[in-house]
Each structure stands twice: as C-alpha cells, then as structure tokens.
Amino acid sequence: MYSADKTKKFAMAYIVDRCVDCKACMVACKAEWQIPDNDFRTHIDTGIAPAATERLSMHFLPHQCNHCDDAPCVTVCPTKASHKRADGVVDIDNRKCVGCRYCIPSCPYNARFFNNQLGVADKCTFCLPRIYDGLMPACVTTCPGRARVFGDINDPESEISKALKDAADNRYRVWTLRKDLGTEPNIYYIQK
Amino acid sequence: MTKCRISRRRFIQGTASVGAALASMSSFRLLTGSSPASAEPQQGVTYAQNWCEMCFWKCGLTAKVVDGKVKKLEGQPDCPSNYGKLCAKGNAGVFQLYDPDRLKTPLIRDGERGSGKFRKATWEEALTYVAQKTNELKEKYGPETFSIFAHGSGEHSFVELVEIIGSPNYCIPSYAQCTGSRDIGWALSYGKAVGGKEPVDSQNSKCIMLLGRNIVEALHVGEMQDFVEGVAKGAHVIYVDPRFTKTAAKANQYMMIKPGTDSALLLGMINYIIEKEIYNKNFVDGYTHGFDLFKEHVAEYTVEWASQITEIPQTEIIKAAEKLCEAAPHCYIHPGRRLTRYGNDTQFTRIVACLNMLMGNWEVRGGIYRTVGFKYDAPHMVHFDKPYADRADGAGSEEFPLGPKNLGFANKLMEHIANQDVYPLKGMFVYGCNPLHHHGSTEMVKKALENTELLVTCEIYMTDTAWLSDVILPESTYLERYDPVISTGRRKGYIQFREPAVNPVFDTKGGWEIAAQLSAAMGHENEFLDVREYNRLAFEALGITEEYMKKHGVWVANESTPYPVEDGEEEPSFRTPSGKAEFYSNLCEHFSYPPMPSYEENPVPAEDEFRFLFGRLSFHTHARTQNNAWLLALHKSEVPLWIHTDRAKALGIKDGMQVRLVKEGFKSNPCTARVVDYIHPQAVFLPYGFGHETKGLTRITGKGARTSDFTSNLTDPISGAAGFHNGFVKLEIA
Numbered sequence: 001m002y003s004a005d006k007t008k009k010f011a012m013a014y015i016v017d018r019c020v021d022c023k024a025c026m027v028a029c030k031a032e033w034q035i036p037d038n039d040f041r042t043h044i045d046t047g048i049a050p051a052a053t054e055r056l057s058m059h060f061l062p063h064q065c066n067h068c069d070d071a072p073c074v075t076v077c078p079t080k081a082s083h084k085r086a087d088g089v090v091d092i093d094n095r096k097c098v099g100c101r102y103c104i105p106s107c108p109y110n111a112r113f114f115n116n117q118l119g120v121a122d123k124c125t126f127c128l129p130r131i132y133d134g135l136m137p138a139c140v141t142t143c144p145g146r147a148r149v150f151g152d153i154n155d156p157e158s159e160i161s162k163a164l165k166d167a168a169d170n171r172y173r174v175w176t177l178r179k180d181l182g183t184e185p186n187i188y189y190i191q192k
Numbered sequence: 193m194t195k196c197r198i199s200r201r202r203f204i205q206g207t208a209s210v211g212a213a214l215a216s217m218s219s220f221r222l223l224t225g226s227s228p229a230s231a232e233p234q235q236g237v238t239y240a241q242n243w244c245e246m247c248f249w250k251c252g253l254t255a256k257v258v259d260g261k262v263k264k265l266e267g268q269p270d271c272p273s274n275y276g277k278l279c280a281k282g283n284a285g286v287f288q289l290y291d292p293d294r295l296k297t298p299l300i301r302d303g304e305r306g307s308g309k310f311r312k313a314t315w316e317e318a319l320t321y322v323a324q325k326t327n328e329l330k331e332k333y334g335p336e337t338f339s340i341f342a343h344g345s346g347e348h349s350f351v352e353l354v355e356i357i358g359s360p361n362y363c364i365p366s367y368a369q370c371t372g373s374r375d376i377g378w379a380l381s382y383g384k385a386v387g388g389k390e391p392v393d394s395q396n397s398k399c400i401m402l403l404g405r406n407i408v409e410a411l412h413v414g415e416m417q418d419f420v421e422g423v424a425k426g427a428h429v430i431y432v433d434p435r436f437t438k439t440a441a442k443a444n445q446y447m448m449i450k451p452g453t454d455s456a457l458l459l460g461m462i463n464y465i466i467e468k469e470i471y472n473k474n475f476v477d478g479y480t481h482g483f484d485l486f487k488e489h490v491a492e493y494t495v496e497w498a499s500q501i502t503e504i505p506q507t508e509i510i511k512a513a514e515k516l517c518e519a520a521p522h523c524y525i526h527p528g529r530r531l532t533r534y535g536n537d538t539q540f541t542r543i544v545a546c547l548n549m550l551m552g553n554w555e556v557r558g559g560i561y562r563t564v565g566f567k568y569d570a571p572h573m574v575h576f577d578k579p580y581a582d583r584a585d586g587a588g589s590e591e592f593p594l595g596p597k598n599l600g601f602a603n604k605l606m607e608h609i610a611n612q613d614v615y616p617l618k619g620m621f622v623y624g625c626n627p628l629h630h631h632g633s634t635e636m637v638k639k640a641l642e643n644t645e646l647l648v649t650c651e652i653y654m655t656d657t658a659w660l661s662d663v664i665l666p667e668s669t670y671l672e673r674y675d676p677v678i679s680t681g682r683r684k685g686y687i688q689f690r691e692p693a694v695n696p697v698f699d700t701k702g703g704w705e706i707a708a709q710l711s712a713a714m715g716h717e718n719e720f721l722d723v724r725e726y727n728r729l730a731f732e733a734l735g736i737t738e739e740y741m742k743k744h745g746v747w748v749a750n751e752s753t754p755y756p757v758e759d760g761e762e763e764p765s766f767r768t769p770s771g772k773a774e775f776y777s778n779l780c781e782h783f784s785y786p787p788m789p790s791y792e793e794n795p796v797p798a799e800d801e802f803r804f805l806f807g808r809l810s811f812h813t814h815a816r817t818q819n820n821a822w823l824l825a826l827h828k829s830e831v832p833l834w835i836h837t838d839r840a841k842a843l844g845i846k847d848g849m850q851v852r853l854v855k856e857g858f859k860s861n862p863c864t865a866r867v868v869d870y871i872h873p874q875a876v877f878l879p880y881g882f883g884h885e886t887k888g889l890t891r892i893t894g895k896g897a898r899t900s901d902f903t904s905n906l907t908d909p910i911s912g913a914a915g916f917h918n919g920f921v922k923l924e925i926a
C-alpha cells in the first residue's frame with residue numbers, strides 16, 4: 001500500500017533556533033502511533049553551557065531516528081525486519097521482528113526502544129504512511145515553532161531542499177550527528 | 193470530493209511562512225476531505241471541528257475519528273489562534289478523553305466531607321438533589337448566599353445559573369488570579385485593557401522585552417509562534433527573570449533580577465531614557481498626558497540606584513534601555529501575564545505601560561497592535577433579570593471602584609466565604625476550577641469549603657475541590673460536546689466552532705445542558721437556549737452556515753488593519769479622561785490612588801528562607817493536566833524544585849535529591865531538587881499544579897508540592913486582584 005517511491009529520498013531538518021523545547025512533537029508522535037505511555041519516538045534534550053562561561057546559554061536538541069544510509073540497525077538485524085527502503089526510510093517490519101533487541105544498542109543515536117506492548121523494536125518511520133497520504137509527519141505538522149522541515153531532498157522544490165539551500169546560501173551552520181561514525185544520517189541540523 | 197477552497201490570497205500567505213506551506217496545504221486536504229489523488233479516502237474515518245480546552249488559548253483543532261474513536265488531533269491551518277499547530281497539551285487531549293480516571297457518573301457525597309465516600313447517582317437524582325438543596329438555602333439565607341467560581345469555555349453556563357438564582361457573586365478567577373492587575377493598570381494608562389490575547393506584535397518586532405512573561409514555557413501557541421517568528425527574523429530579545437528559563441534561551445540579553453525588584457529596573461530605565469532624551473518625542477509630545485510631572489517624579493530613580501536594588505549591572509540596564517529606543521517604535525515591553533506578584537501589581541503595570549509610552553509603539557508594527565474585532569448581533573443564550581444585592585467581594589464598590597463586577601475577585605470572595613463576614617455565603621458552585629490550587633492560601637480555602645453548606649462541582653476529573661464537594665456533576669470533555677460559538681480578536685477577528693467528535697464516553701453532559709437542567713429542576717422558568725439553537729442563530733447573524741463551520745471550524749471576518757496608526761489611517765487615540773496615553777493618571781487621581789507609579793519595596797525572606805516563585809511548564813496547564821499520562825511521561829512524573837547551587841550546598845542538598853518545602857511547620861510532599869547556578873539565590877521555583885491530595889488522580893496524587901500551600905495571599909489595593917509571590921519557605925531533605 002505504501003511501497004517505496006524510488007525517485008524520492010526523505011530527510012528532515014531541524015532549524016534549531018526555532019525549537020523551544022515545548023515537546024509538542026513528542027506527544028503528537030505518541031498520539032499518531034499509540035506509543036506506550038512512557039516511550040517516545042522523538043525527544044528533545046536541553047543543553048546548558050557550563051556556569052563558568054560569561055554568558056549563560058541553553059540550547060535544545062531534538063532527535064529521533066536518523067534514517068541513516070548506512071544504518072547499523074539494519075546491518076545487525078538477523079531477520080531483516082529492520083531495512084532501508086528505496087525512499088530512504090529505515091523501517092521495521094513488525095511481522096519479521098523477533099524482539100531480539102540487537103538493533104537497540106547498535107544505534108549510535110539511541111533512537112530505538114523496545115515496545116513492550118507489541119514485543120518489537122520501535123522507532124520513528126518518518127510517519128509512513130502519512131507522508132504517502134500527502135501529509136507531513138505528525139511532529140512537523142504540530143511543531144509550533146516551525147522548527148522541523150521535512151521532505152524529499154531529490155526534489156529541489158521541496159521545503160527541505162529549500163531550507164538546506166537557504167542555509168548554504170546564507171552560510172548557516174549545518175551539521176548531522178556523529179558524522180565521524182560514517183552512518184550517513186538524513187537528519188540535518190541548521191543554526192543561524 | 194470537495195473542491196479545495198483556498199483563495200489565492202491565503203495561499204500566498206501560507207507560502208510566506210517558512211516551512212509551513214506544505215504542511216498547511218496537506219492538512220487542509222486532510223481536513224476538508226479533499227485527499228490527494230494518490231490516496232483512497234479511508235473508510236470509517238471522519239473529522240470533527242473543535243477548539244482546544246487543554247488550556248485557555250482556544251487553538252482551533254480538527255479531531256480525526258477512526259471507527260468511532262478519536263485517534264488524533266491536529267490544528268486548523270486557518271485558525272488565527274494557532275495556524276495549524278498544537279502544543280504538547282493540545283496533542284494530549286486524546287488521552288484525556290479516554291482517561292479511566294475521568295469522572296464517569298454524577299456523585300453525591302455519602303460520608304464525612306473529605307472522606308472521599310460518594311455514591312453514584314443518576315442525573316435525575318443528582319439534579320433534583322442540587323435543586324432542592326439550593327432552594328432550601330435560598331429560602332434560609334437569600335439568593336446572594338450563592339457563589340460560583342468558573343473558568344473555561346462553559347464558564348458562563350454556571351455563571352448564568354447563579355445569576356438566575358439571584359446572586360451577584362460570580363467570579364471568573366482569571367481576573368483576580370491572573371490578568372486583573374495588568375488589565376486595570378493598562379486601562380488606567382491607555383484607556384483599554386490588554387485582553388487575554390495580548391496584542392504584542394512579536395513577529396514584526398525589532399526589540400522585545402519580557403518580564404513577567406515566560407512566553408516559551410507559559411505557552412500559548414499563537415503568542416509563542418509570533419515570538420519565534422520575531423526571533424527568527426532577528427528581533428533583539430531582552431529577558432528579565434530571577435531564573436534562566438527556556439525563554440531566556442532565546443534572548444540576546446538575559447538579566448537575572450533580584451526577585452521582587454522589577455519595578456526598580458523599569459524605573460531606572462525610564463529615568464535613563466528621559467535623561468538622555470532618547471524617547472520617542474513625537475509620540476510623547478503629541479499623544480501623552482503628564483510627561484513633565486512624570487519626568488520630575490522619576491528623577492530620583494537613577495540607573496545607579498536601580499542597579500543597587502536589582503543587582504543588575506548598570507551597563508546592562510543602560511544597554512536594555514538603548515536597545516529599546518533604537519528599535520522604537522517597533523518594539524515593546526510585554527504587558528505581562530499573571531502579574532499577581534507582590535500585591536501592588538497595578539502600579540507595577542503602570543510602570544510597564546509608561547515605559548511603552550516612551551517608545552510610542554501604539555498600533556504600529558512590532559509594537560502594540562490593535563486587536564481587530566468585528567460586530568455581529570450575537571444571540572442571548574439566556575434571559576433573566578439582573579440580581580440586585582451587592583457583591584460580597586467588593587468588586588465595583590467604593591473600596592474597589594475599578595473592580596469589574598462581571599469578573600469579581602475570586603480571592604476576596606473566597607475570604608468572605610471563609611470568614612462569613614459580609615453576609616452568609618453558604619452555597620458554592622465550582623465549574624472547571626480548582627480553588628484549592630488557585631488561591632493564595634489553601635488553609636483559607638479549606639475553611640471556606642467547611643463553611644459551605646452546599647458545594648457543587650462541575651468537572652471532568654476528581655480534583656482536590658471535587659473531592660470535598662457534596663455533589664459532583666461530571667462534564668463531557670470538549671471532544672464530546674457542543675459549546676456556543678466563540679468570537680475572538682487578534683490581528684484578525686474570527687469565529688470558532690465546537691462539535692462533538694464522539695458521543696460521551698461516560699455518563700456525562702456538557703455544561704450548558706447541565707445548567708439548563710439544573711435551572712429547570714430549581715423551578716426557574718427555563719430560558720436557556722439549546723447550544724445548537726444558539727449556534728444556528730449566531731450563524732444566521734453572521735451570514736454563515738453550520739456546514740461551513742463543520743468543514744472549516746473557523747470563520748475569519750473581513751480584515752481591517754491592526755496597525756491603523758502606522759498605516760496612516762488614524763491618529764493615536766485613547767479612552768482616558770485626557771484622551772491621551774497617561775503618564776499621570778487622571779483616574780488614579782480621581783479615585784485617590786497615586787497618579788504616578790513609585791518604587792515600593794517588597795518584603796524580603798529571612799536569611800534561612802527563600803522567596804517562593806511558581807509558574808508554568810510548557811506541557812502543563814494550571815492544576816488541570818498533571819494527571820495526563822502522556823504529559824507526565826515528558827518529565828517522568830518528577831516535580832522539579834529549582835534551587836541555587838550555593839544555597840543547596842549550605843543545606844546539604846544535591847541535584848536530584850528529594851526535598852520538602854516547609855512553611856510554618858507545614859511540609860510538602862517530596863520534590864526533586866534541581867540544583868543550578870541560574871536561579872537567583874534568594875528564590876526557589878516550583879512548577880504550578882502538583883501536590884494533589886485527592887485520591888481520584890491515580891497517577892499524580894501525593895507527588896510534588898501544591899503551590900497554594902506556600903504562596904502569599906495579598907490583595908492589590910487598586911485592582912482587587914491577588915498577590916502570590918511574597919510567600920517565604922524553608923527547605924529540608926526528604
């Protein structure tokens with residue numbers, strides 16, 4: 001029903017200046033996917049500059065599955081339940097997942113958790129099938145600060161392509177998490 | 193399939209906001225049922241329009257219903273309250289709807305008050321019981337013996353019921369406990385109250401100064417969206433708070449102020465701006481009253497003086513003043529919200545207003561915009577004669593001539609119920625309120641409840657107040673009921689519509705239905721309209737249809753400019769006695785209040801005490817959402833208590849330790865110490881809304897501290913509103 005469109009490559013960017021750590025994304029995702037009460041597929045961390053710095057500063061770091069091009073969770077999965085789709089989404093096939101949990105510690109981004117209700121590994125899917133229904137992922141739709149931008153980076157007209165181009169043109173800081181690990185993440189951070 | 197009705201103009205507006213266009217377009221398709229060609233319409237899926245009731249900002253939302261169950265809530269893209277967005281609380285509305293902790297049937301107390309023993313009752317039984325008791329009390333003490341504390345979209349259902357009974361003692365606590373002092377202070381200065389949707393034009397502002405407004409955590413979606421837009425466009429943000437909050441994280445300049453000295457900071461800035469003559473002369477000369485007197489009056493408040501009082505370096509104070517003046521008139525100093533600080537808050541708000549006046553930011557972009565409303569012949573929900581007795585709380589009396597009789601002083605009324613010192617106040621109705629959490633003194637509220645012969649609570653949860661009630665009438669949540677349409681003004685005027693997404697999950701009714709049935713049971717000629725009939729009349733008056741509202745949820749009126757002064761359509765005008773913005777308040781003089789605001793020293797805590805500060809988290813509202821499992825999970829059910837590192841060290845408190853607040857021998861439940869450098873050492877901070885006693889909130893009862901156990905209970909001499917932040921506490925390790 002939602003087979004991967006090979007022409008697309010989905011990615012997300014957080015414009016971190018716009019994040020206020022309100023946690024709307026976390027709850028919207030929970031509602032959309034009926035995640036067990038104490039688990040979340042996306043998180044926001046708060047970081048505070050050490051007190052010794054002259055000027056106090058606090059930053060917010062949203063994070064979730066990075067949908068890596070070279071995903072360790074896919075490599076370690078013994079049943080191929082975790083797989084990389086042609087549209088870039090790292091998905092879990094619940095029918096194939098045997099709950100061995102290898103994937104959970106293999107993820108350098110701590111993006112996976114064990115869903116006790118379903119007995120399977122769980123994580124962000126970029127809101128398949130919402131995105132094939134022409135919607136944005138739940139976290140993007142709800143984000144009051146409009147910090148989250150999602151779309152097909154193969155399409156230069158998509159919001160995310162525009163956001164990344166805008167960031168490049170204006171020389172904003174753009175980075176991915178733990179680039180050194182070579183997992184090739186598809187979540188970008190943009191900061192002015 | 194419905195045709196997509198996006199006008200060209202709206203489409204352009206949509207694309208103008210970064211990252212929003214696609215989301216809104218897609219959601220629009222979803223909401224209107226006009227799905228993209230690739231997807232089949234889903235079977236068993238319907239949508240219902242509503243506005244959120246998780247807080248009081250009233251974000252427009254659409255409920256997605258799958259096979260008769262609400263699955264998901266999403267913002268209405270066109271609603272000017274929130275433009276398609278919902279916060280964490282809004283998203284958690286689904287959990288509330290199906291929460292097994294909800295009140296499920298009417299309950300009548302069947303044991304000692306506070307024993308928690310209730311018997312289940314049918315609606316007929318409960319309504320008859322309340323009606324009989326009400327009529328008995330009315331016979332015995334007169335109709336004015338009744339009071340009502342009400343907040344939320346259904347508040348007027350019970351307010352009008354109490355008016356029908358014949359009592360003037362109705363209170364909307366948001367006046368006394370939240371915005372009252374601010375609105376009166378603003379009215380004295382500009383001739384008009386600020387209003388619940390503060391008209392600060394953050395999205396176009398070049399400089400924003402916030403004090404008394406933690407805009408990011410005391411989160412109202414629309415206001416916060418505007419703020420983030422302003423920040424993204426490069427507004428210079430000045431934030432003042434004894435605590436480094438998430439709003440401070442977005443600020444260019446953060447000033448840690450000594451708690452209780454905000455007015456000194458502003459007076460120092462005012463003095464500097466006037467001395468240096470960097471104020472907006474055009475505005476001050478042309479459109480203000482009493483500037484020369486004011487200049488003389490503030491001459492003593494030098495920056496040096498302000499720095500000593502506030503503990504903020506002079507350079508910082510000067511920098512803030514200069515940044516504002518550089519940006520003027522496209523800047524604002526936020527009027528503040530819940531300015532219930534130290535019991536002299538109307539005069540503090542006057543200082544805020546005067547500093548704004550120096551900027552000349554009236555009805556211009558980036559300053560204070562004009563709320564755009566619209567007129568229509570709104571139908572009357574109910575007809576009755578106005579009551580004649582005097583209010584017990586003194587609102588509108590000689591003592592408090594500026595106190596609005598239609599809002600009342602919840603704090604004063606509760607005191608008079610506790611003391612029974614004006615006339616017998618024996619019957620209390622509570623709608624959507626939880627006085628045990630919302631007042632300055634829990635002890636006083638408990639005494640009031642003890643003195644009440646009939647306490648009726650209309651609620652969706654077993655709150656602390658419901659727990660002590662005689663009768664509990666369970667209300668349907670916003671997702672299960674109709675409510676009369678509401679009209680709101682921001683930069684546009686608009687109408688919002690609420691319809692049930694699902695039938696009531698439990699044996700509950702909407703507030704209007706309950707009030708109407710109670711009124712009938714009491715033997716009053718029942719003149720309440722049915723909500724749907726009211727809405728039909730409203731739509732007729734507006735020239736729209738229910739079908740339109742069922743599809744869109746919101747109707748936006750014709751636009752006029754929110755910036756009439758900047759757009760050259762009007763000269764600045766003010767509904768004050770002088771017709772100008774008043775540095776020197778004629779009304780204050782008339783009522784024998786100081787016509788110009790001065791610095792007043794607030795009480796300070798002893799060496800071993802802390803000033804007790806409280807406020808919101810971005811994911812909880814007042815004391816009403818703490819039991820929501822989805823929201824609790826966001827903070828792992830922990831209730832943080834902020835304390836400065838040095839003070840913690842002296843007490844042997846380490847980060848993460850369990851600590852109790854202590855005041856006059858009374859101890860709170862344990863809270864989790866958050867030991868940080870970025871709170872003023874003289875204060876501790878606790879998020880509002882925890883420490884519930886009731887056994888009916890299974891997830892949160894007994895966790896954390898109840899703020900009203902530790903706050904001060906003062907009354908502002910001008911507005912009559914409450915002052916909370918002169919409560920002083922000690923800490924001990926749990």
